[in-house]
Amino acid sequence: MSDQSNLPASGDGAGHSRVPEPLEDQDVAPGLPAHVWRPTDVDPKAEKRAERQVAALFIFSMVCAVLFVVAYFSFEIGREIDTFLGFGASNLFLGLTLGLGMLAIGVGVIQWARKLMSDVEIAELRHPAASSEEDRETTLKALTAGLDESGIGRRPLIRNTLLGALAFAGVPLVVALRDLGPRNMSxxxxxxxxxxxxxxxxxxxxxxxxxxxxxxxxxxxxxxxxxxxxxxxxxxxxxxxxxxxxxxxxxxxxxxxxxxxxxxxxxxxxxxxxxxxxxxxxxxxxxxxxxxxxxxxxxxxxxxxxxxxxxxxxxxxxxxxxxxxxxxxxxxxxxxxxxxxxxxxxxxxxxxxxxxxxxxxxxxxxxxxx
The missing domain is CATH 2.102.10.10 (Rieske [2Fe-2S] iron-sulphur domain)
Structure with a gap:
């Protein structure tokens, strides 16, 4: 986002700011280079491919959560047969599945932001940080605009797989609570x-x-x-x-x-x-x-x-x-x-x-x- 004080005013003439709008191609923004469109902005096939990649990462995270639970109940600590490459199989697979699951969520969100969320330059006039009613309304409109730009409403595949990945990410934590002590602790x-x-x-x-x-x-x-x-x-x-x-x-x-x-x-x-x-x-x-x-x-x-x-x-x-x-x-x-x-x-x-x-x-x- 560019914060330019010499751009055309985006207000109502009374000094009240409105929701900043994306710059059009003909707008002049000193200091900003010409906008370069991403492949996903101009090629529908690339857009769909990126969407599937992000969803696949979220699904992979869910699979890792399930494998964490399987490893938790499959391997025992201290048994010689439960080793892998010289390491304790329990700790090794618990760490790998939990780490890869969290990593997949993070990479998926980054890919979503880089390839699919709105990619435009926005200019906004500097204004006093007053907590007036108009400013509160402006903030709410800006948040709404941000949600619209994220495309979460238009991309149910990404939205649903992200929610699923976050939900499954809590499963290893719930299962691991058993290690706090025996269930019959009194x-x-x-x-x-x-x-x-x-x-x-x-x-x-x-x-x-x-x-x-x-x-x-x-x-x-x-x-x-x-x-x-x-x-x-x-x-x-x-x-x-x-x-x-x-x-x-x-x-x-x-x-x-x-x-x-x-x-x-x-x-x-x-x-x-x-x-x-x-x-x-x-x-x-x-x-x-x-x-x-x-x-x-x-x-x-x-x-x-x-x-x-x-x-x-x-x-x-x-x-x-x-x-x-x-x-x-x-x-x-x-x-x-x-x-x-x-x-x-x-x-x-x-x-x-x-x-x-x-x-x-x-x-x-x-x-x-x-």
Whole structure:
């Protein structure tokens, strides 16, 4: 669009602007080159061919959405047979189908605009940006003119395939909502974790138990309950308590992933004199070793950024900061709830274990139930 102040006025003589009109061939517009018609403007066959190309792109997007759903239910994560060119078939095909579907919509819209929408030069006088009734009417007329120029009313094939592509684009998103959690998730499953009295803490990668003698002041480790981390042989051991009793049976793959997320903890050792001894948590540490949930109480990000001198733990997502020396209280940021703390104990050999589950729900504060 050309905004020319020295073109013939397009108004009603009272300074009110009207809807700008396309320049005719005989109009003189200083600075504008002569208009070059596109093939689709002068050749009906080229126009129809371009219309079919755009519609084909939108249809291809719909096909990709359907293939996304097929791939989602066909491939399983973690199975060796579900691989393709060395990559996990699930992630590979989900990414390809979703990406190609979105790309097809974008390319189709661009082709539609470049080849089929109205292609004329429009000149409009500069005018004050007043919100008068006349200007509002002018804007509405301009929007109507733009819709007319897009040809969406005259091209039902493009219109219908575009609407279909946009509708199908939402199908992968709806299907992927299943990954937010099991359909039978309940409040009780959110409030309770895998932890129970007598369950040992193990390193989250090696699966070895943590001994009090292994930690120096300032050390911070990521931990999990025993039974959620494979041992050196690759098996999930059934957790055994300090008295040799079996606490829980081994879990299947789906249960394992859910419980590992909820039960992750951090273990930190500080000087016992730095700990604020709250009346209800006087004996929750072992020689200055404290244990807290690893899940931020703001929106659930994993946290492990420790400031050794202040014993402050920082969440990298939104900078919520918790004081691990004072029952995990929030000292900065948007989190509205203290970090859940675990009551620790040690057996005769010095290995750390839990005295029970957390006494409050882990994760974002909105998980709490009355």
């Amino acid at each position: 409040a009780s499953r959110l409030e309770k974790t895998f932890w129970m009295e007598g369950m040992y803490i193990v390193r989250d990668v090696l699966g070895t138990r943590i001994n009090r003698a292994d930690l120096e002041i300032g050390d911070l480790l990521n931990g999990e309950p025993e039974g959620l981390v494979p041992n050196s042989e690759g098996h999930l051991p059934a957790p055994i308590g300090p008295n040799g009793q079996e606490l829980r049976p081994a879990l299947d793959h789906e249960q394992l992933l859910i419980e590992k997320v909820k039960s992750a903890v951090i273990v930190l050792r500080m000087s016992p004199g730095d700990i604020v001894r709250n009346p209800d948590r006087e004996n929750w540490d072992v020689d200055g070793i404290v244990c807290y949930s690893k899940i931020c109480t703001h929106v659930g990000c994993p946290i492990a950024l420790n400031e050794q001198q202040t014993h402050h733990l920082l969440c990298p997502c939104h900078q919520s900061t918790f004081d691990l020396a004072d029952s995990g209280k929030v000292v900065f940021g948007p989190a509205g709830h203290s970090l859940p703390q675990m009551h620790l104990a040690a057996d005769d050999e010095g290995y750390l274990y839990a005295m029970g589950d957390f006494d409050e729900p882990v994760g974002p504060s909105y998980w709490e139930r009355g």
